[in-house]
Amino acid sequence: MAAEGGRAKPVAQSRMENFRKVRTSEEESPLPFPDLPPDVVEMKVKEGSKIRNLMNFAMAQMELKGSRQIVFSGCGRAVTKTITCVEIMKRKLGGLHQVTKVCYKTVLEVWENQDPLPDGQAQNLTVHKNVPSICILLSRDPLDPNQTGYQPPEPQHGLGTQLGETEDNSSSSSTGLKRPLPPPCEELLTKKLQVQVPDSPRGLGSADYHTDCHH
Numbered sequence: 001m002a003a004e005g006g007r008a009k010p011v012a013q014s015r016m017e018n019f020r021k022v023r024t025s026e027e028e029s030p031l032p033f034p035d036l037p038p039d040v041v042e043m044k045v046k047e048g049s050k051i052r053n054l055m056n057f058a059m060a061q062m063e064l065k066g067s068r069q070i071v072f073s074g075c076g077r078a079v080t081k082t083i084t085c086v087e088i089m090k091r092k093l094g095g096l097h098q099v100t101k102v103c104y105k106t107v108l109e110v111w112e113n114q115d116p117l118p119d120g121q122a123q124n125l126t127v128h129k130n131v132p133s134i135c136i137l138l139s140r141d142p143l144d145p146n147q148t149g150y151q152p153p154e155p156q157h158g159l160g161t162q163l164g165e166t167e168d169n170s171s172s173s174s175t176g177l178k179r180p181l182p183p184p185c186e187e188l189l190t191k192k193l194q195v196q197v198p199d200s201p202r203g204l205g206s207a208d209y210h211t212d213c214h215h
Helices: 011-016 051-064 076-093 159-172 184-188
Strands: 002-004 007-009 019-026 041-044 069-075 097-113 122-139 206-214
Touching: 041 051, 051 069, 051 076, 069 076, 076 097, 076 122
Parallel strands: 041 069
Antiparallel strands: 002 007, 019 097, 069 122, 097 122, 122 206
């Protein structure tokens, strides 16, 4: 036990406090969709990604450059943000076919010891995490409806249609009550995707630890 400020701390905990994460990387794996064009746009969503920046680029690819298909992918804590981006694009464009694939991906984290050993060795800790991953394909062109994870296009009921209906109702009767607009945030609420996560061979969030010493 190590004492600090009159309170005892476990040795393992006091040692882990000296480590700082210096690098994170994901294993490279092919997209789980067959027959994709070689120039398909893949939006790799990260935990710290800004949704506005992601959507500005993705919408430009689909509307200005005329892309027919686009893929959103994310793992770990970025899964929810990935689904949010997909739902926003479906609302904005409409008529998009969707295929969702869920799997597991290995993420490698390197932690550096901020308290070097007495002999001057730099001790690093390598952590291999097995985290959930999601890939969602959106396509203007029809997709195979029999494949797992397929969702057909939904009727487009965007905010613009509701605004137009409200303006028509308000102009037809100056004394009538205006229909209240729904809160804008409701238009951006994500739907729960009904997908089945396969059992991980190591379990959710499992990690393997390896300690490396470098001179």
